[in-house]
Amino acid sequence: MPARRAGATPIASRLPSLRSLRAFEAAGRHLSFTAAAEELGVTPGAISHQIRQLEEFLGARLFDRQHREVVLTPQGQAYLRSVGEAFRRIEDDTRVLFAANDLAMLRIYASTNLAMRWLVPRLPRLAARHPSITLDLTAASGPPPALEPRCFDLAITHGPAPLTKAKPAxxxxxxxxxxxxxRYLAGRPPITRPSQLDPDSLIHARKRKGDWRKWLRLAKAESIDAGRGIKFDDMNLAYLATVAGMGVMLFFANLIADDLRDGRLVMLFDQALTEEPDWLVYATPARERSAAALLLRDWLLAEAQRDR
Structure with a gap:
């Protein structure tokens, strides 16, 4: 072991204790010593003592103690951001290490629309970021089934989670x-108002009857016959026809973020049907504590955040 350089100070002696940092991070996040104590399983007095020790170590006041509440000082706010980010990085890296020892093959269920338009194009990034994770992907159309926990580890569904004990994000x-x-717009007069849409160019998916009628009502263009146009069995066929330039369709905005960004598709109007349920991701109950499943869930959430 190399000899320590004369006069060098060990890093640990220049850092506050982990216990005091945990107390500060929890208290700063909750803005409550009592809530921090409940989270960490100690007394409010212990939290107060740890924070007082931290303030003495730093030579800075981190909280203003007011009547029945605590408020972060400007220095406390800045320090909380740094400490919180450090804990998150430690948690992420720890999860990666745990995942390496966890089940590497994850069975994931997703709707065909989401799998084809959004998930599969992002899998190369997953492989580069988490090479230890291998997916067994099942895609299906229509309403989500009552997922069998023994068949899937993680699911992405449109609407309520079919597993009653699941904790969706x-x-x-x-x-x-x-x-x-x-290609569809080329050579046509500009379409600047919904009322200028050609009813014969409306592209429909039979499994989503009524979408155009609802949207035209929202856009105050009810004079257009929503029943006319080109009909396909499902949204993926309708999508391919739209990309080929056959007409205009209604599609999930978040699933075609890449198409819009790369210019394959153009959003004609900002009006959106917003009554559709959210897309949810969750681990099946048997895997909700799995490091690999949680790692994949967090990666999916981060990818969705990138598109916003």
Whole structure:
């Protein structure tokens, strides 16, 4: 072991105790010593003592103690951001290490729309970020089944989680927006108002009857016959026809973020049908404590955040 350089101070002696940092982070997040104590399983007095020790160590006041409440000082706010980020990085890296020892094959269920338009194009990033995780992906159309926990580890569904004990996280909303390809617009007069839509160019998915009628009512263009146009069995066929330039369809805005960004599709109008349920992601109860499943869930949520 190399000899310590004369006069060098060990890093640990220049850092506050982990216990005091945990107390400060919890108290700062809750703005309550009592809530922090409940989270950490200690007394409010112990939290107060740890924070007082931290303030003495730093030579700075982190909280203003007011009547029945505590408020972070400007220095406390800045320090909380740094400490919170450090804890999150430690948690993320720890989860990665746990995941390496966890079940590497994760069975995931997703709707066909989401799998084809959003999830599969992002899998190369998952492989680069978490090479230890391998997916067994099942995609299905229609309403989500009553998922069998023994068959899936993680699920992404449109609407309520079919597993009653699941703890879903919101991936993104289910807004439907009118889109077409630049090829469709080429050589046509500009479409600047919903009332200028060609009813014969409306693209429908039979499994989503009524979407155009609802959207035209929202856009105050009810004079257009919502029953006319080109009909396909499902949204994926309708999507392919739209990309090919056959017309205009209503599609989930968040699932075609890549198409809109890359110019394959154009959003004609901002009006969106917002009554659709959210897209949810959750681990099945048997896997909700799995490090690998939680790692994948957090990666999915981060990918969704990137598109906003």
């Amino acid at each position: 919101r991936l993104f909303d289910g807004r439907l927006v009118p889109v077409c390809s630049p």
